[in-house]
Amino acid sequence: MIEYSLFKIVHQHTKSCLSLILMLICSIPAFAQLTCSDKDHTTIVQILRTAETKNWRELPDGESLTKIGKAFIPTPYVANTLEQGMKEDSLIINVSGMDCTTFVEQVLALGMTIKKNDPSFEKFGQSLECIRYRGGNKEGYFSRLHYFTDWIDDNEHKSLIENISRTLSPEQLPIDLNFMSTHRSAYKALADNDSLWHMTQQLEKEINQRDHYFLPKDQIREQASQIKNGDIIALVTNIKGLDVSHVGFAYWQGTELHFLHASLKKGVMITEETLSDYLGKMKSNRGIIVARPVY
Template identity: 45%
Template sequence: MKILFLTALLFINFSFAQQITCSPQNKEAFEIKIKEIKSLKKDDIGASMAAIGKTFLGTPYVAKTLEIGTTETLVVDLEGLDCTTFVENVLAFSLLKKSDSTTFNNFTKKLETIRYKNGSLNGYPSRLHYFTEWIANNQFKGLVTDITAKIGGTPIQKEINFMSTHRTLYPFLKDDDANLEKIKASEDYLNTQEFCILEKDNIAANEHLIQTGDIIALTTSIKGLDITHTGIATREQDGRIHLLHASTSGAVKISEKPLVDYLKGIKSNTGIMVVRVN
């Protein structure tokens, strides 16, 4: 079982973030990861996303790794990943490789930029909790482009309120009315916005337009929720797009089946969003 090293956390203060939470073990894991990444060939950002993502293969899936302590901090955890933190860490490392700047300081700056609204940690509600908002905000920052509409997606509107209607599931939300009101404000904003989805039945016909390294977000029919899972597209030896992801079944892996067939096994799935890293 993975232990979160609550008694041995390393706290570091930087001007760009209120506080960073990183155990000595994770600081060491960062240094090892940087050496792995430096050994990879210089490539386009999509290929780098997939190659760096594959260096995490076998890393355990761990839920709620960001819910540490009593206040929101920038958590660096490379030893246990959920689907979103997997994508965030891979993107941060890919941007580091692109810029040839591989210090821990620069990594945490990239991670904060990716994870928080407008790139700035300002309490729990500033985290980009809903992945449609994550996509839109990171597109605004110039880091990614939502290409779903360009590859056959259609716009939809859906009422988003899962967090506020299930507050007891979220440690920083269940007893904090101030956080709850700010989350509701984010939901109210999302409910004024459309987002495009490539519907499940249309993915096969447009699979050739998905590239290795694209971020894939799985849309859902679950009430109040936009996205249930994320990962990275990788075109494997069979010529098909598969999903490289932190799987709830245990670890970071590549789906055995192509993405189209993998999604058939998820009853609540309605389609995908496809996001390209700039």
Template identity: 40%
Template sequence: MNNSHSPFISIIFSKNIFVILSGFLLFSSNVFSQIQCTAQDKNLVLEKLAYFKSLKQFEELNINETAVKVGKSFLGIEYVAKTLEINENGEDLVVNLHGLDCTTFLENVVVFSRLIKQDKLEFEDYVKALELLRYRNGKIDNYNSRLHYFSDWLYENEQKGLIEQKSKSIANQPFKNELHFMTNNRDKYVQLGDEENYLNLKSTEKSFTKRNYFFIPKEHIEDYESEIKSGDLIAITTNIKGLDIVHVGIAIHQNGRLHLMHASSKQKKVVISEKPLSEYLAPTKYQTGIMVAEILSPQKKF
């Protein structure tokens, strides 16, 4: 399940002030953008950026090939659920590379891949790119500004020009998307105990019904494997009432078949599925198929 956005120390960004407080990094700025990041995680981001900067081979790769290499650099990283549910009284931009769930793994692949193609490899660039991807209109505001439902994440990031959805062009199979899982289960989400958060999210959920979504039913995935590229984004759809997506990852072809690179709650780390994606999904009745999107390559910085 999409634990970070899903249903189921502090940094306030600044160029001027840098303080270590109780093992956490603290920045300050006039712009409202509060970030939670340990010193360990900031170092992990900097190490990752330095590593990517040192590899000249990325200049020869397209965005999908870059995404595969970035994804593989996370293989073996521990799976940790609900890494974004830290602040019960507000909303912070959480930076965490030492433990990933399925969504934060995918988000980091997208962020690092786009930064590499833009040649923007500073910590400040990373923070800005992560906020742009994770929040409605690219700006952190409150709990409801985070893109909790992954179909909403896909829609919003397509509007921003960061990704492009491919499910319609591949299979043209409509996906009925009526979202209310979170507000119908508000007791599962501490932040929804706040009436304003609850009402705001309920209003947002209603707006989703106006959108058209498409998917590839799992019994047809093998038929369309050639149209899904390594490095594409995969979102696994569900028939759970009021919910859209239960898991996400990165497409990767191995031995002539389509597999899934993902942060696995079962294996407790980032892995590549042993079975092809169609076989991986087949036994699970509540998993109905996939949505597919590709990362759009940004203009390089000059």
């Protein structure tokens, strides 16, 4: 059973105290080792400078996130960017090619960094580490948040997002996670490490026991007005052993809700059709989980 006692205690205090404690958790110590190309470093610094020049810091969180996300159009989709044999203690930064999760993580980390005084590449790295790893601490492969429902739960405990799915629908989401443990050969870290594999099995069982809620896809059009620009949208799947198959951001075009995401075929893009119509074509999709950035 994963303990969140520290965060339960923190939540009893004021939001200002929480922000101070969270800042300490997420930035001390600074990331020890980094994997990032010069090109990616330059891209991140340029986005931070643009945000500073155009004063994105003063925008609502979701509005700044959509501006950041659009800045990456049409970055190509690259699968498994965190599963390519990198050292476990290295923080991987790659904005030249992203999968859907690393797109969301890196956009969110940039959004957090822009809100800080004197935003910098180092602070971006600290924010990304905080988002990507359980409790904000990078301690090897197992500390990374692999399942997205776990990602949402952990980042909500860190008060970086708020899962608003239950306010949109009372529909509970029963899940039976086992994909990683039953496909261990697909994950280099699990293939020859029995200890890590058993830990993964236990984690899957623990996540399965939590309460989860989602908005069924036939209710999205009705509830769309409750979803804001920049809300994180996780696509719930009926694929055996998984919880979520794809993630991105809510994006409003006029009066229609669309989807800003790293597409498998087209890279980072905004869907031409509405989010509801986009999901309507997916037989494996059940609906969405909606998480709102609140940092």
